[in-house]
Amino acid sequence: DTAVSQTPKYLVTQMGNDKSIKCEQNLGHDTMYWYKQDSKKFLKIMFSYNNKELIINETVPNRFSPKSPDKAHLNLHINSLELGDSAVYFCASSPAPSSGKDTQYFGPGTRLTVL
Amino acid sequence: QQQVKQSPQSLIVQKGGISIINCAYENTAFDYFPWYQQFPGKGPALLIAIRPDVSEKKEGRFTISFNKSAKQFSLHIMDSQPGDSATYFCAASIVKQAGTALIFGKGTTLSVSS
Numbered sequence: 001d002t003a004v005s006q007t008p009k010y011l012v013t014q015m016g017n018d019k020s021i022k023c024e025q026n027l028g029h030d031t032m033y034w035y036k037q038d039s040k041k042f043l044k045i046m047f048s049y050n051n052k053e054l055i056i057n058e059t060v061p062n063r064f065s066p067k068s069p070d071k072a073h074l075n076l077h078i079n080s081l082e083l084g085d086s087a088v089y090f091c092a093s094s095p096a097p098s099s100g101k102d103t104q105y106f107g108p109g110t111r112l113t114v115l
Numbered sequence: 116q117q118q119v120k121q122s123p124q125s126l127i128v129q130k131g132g133i134s135i136i137n138c139a140y141e142n143t144a145f146d147y148f149p150w151y152q153q154f155p156g157k158g159p160a161l162l163i164a165i166r167p168d169v170s171e172k173k174e175g176r177f178t179i180s181f182n183k184s185a186k187q188f189s190l191h192i193m194d195s196q197p198g199d200s201a202t203y204f205c206a207a208s209i210v211k212q213a214g215t216a217l218i219f220g221k222g223t224t225l226s227v228s229s
Contacts, residue, residue: 103161
């Protein structure tokens with residue numbers, strides 16, 4: 001009965017490679033997000049999608065490309081990985097504002113290590 | 116204007132004591148102020164949240180105090196327990212806008228000693 005799931009949990013790769021992280025939510029939410037948590041635990045928004053439409057695209061290198069095939073899925077593809085991309089990436093989801101419920105639910109995270 | 120400032124960075128409290136974490140914001144458009152708790156290796160989980168139309172919200176041992184005029188809010192953990200040892204993040208957002216992100220503070224690492 002996992003609410004927000006991510007795969008893989010750990011990802012170790014070499015510089016220059018391309019990798020993807022997958023996210024799925026079974027909460028029926030309209031909005032999904034990607035956050036990055038750095039080594040100092042600072043959490044920062046990268047992208048948000050509402051009903052498969054891109055809403056927020058923070059100052060993230062265009063090597064990062066989110067893709068939302070449907071409302072329940074938001075994947076993150078990263079090209080030409082760099083050392084600075086090493087972090088924990090969290091997917092999250094939330095209901096529509098009209099629902100009156102505001103909570104964002106976070107997945108367990110994917111720890112990306114670039115060597 | 117989009118920042119949320121959180122203090123202290125770390126906090127050590129004895130079992131049974133009160134833990135207090137403070138946050139401040141600038142953007143008066145923020146209308147939702149949650150606190151998240153994160154254990155090592157886990158994702159952040161909502162602990163308690165408040166809207167700016169109330170000054171205090173209590174859920175069990177956790178209380179948010181909100182001062183709209185000062186643009187500050189704080190988390191109080193009463194009777195702190197070793198199981199409360201975690202990183203706590205305050206956050207703010209504008210919930211009327213679909214897809215609006217949470218703007219997080221930098222986090223407070225709480226250690227409760229037994």
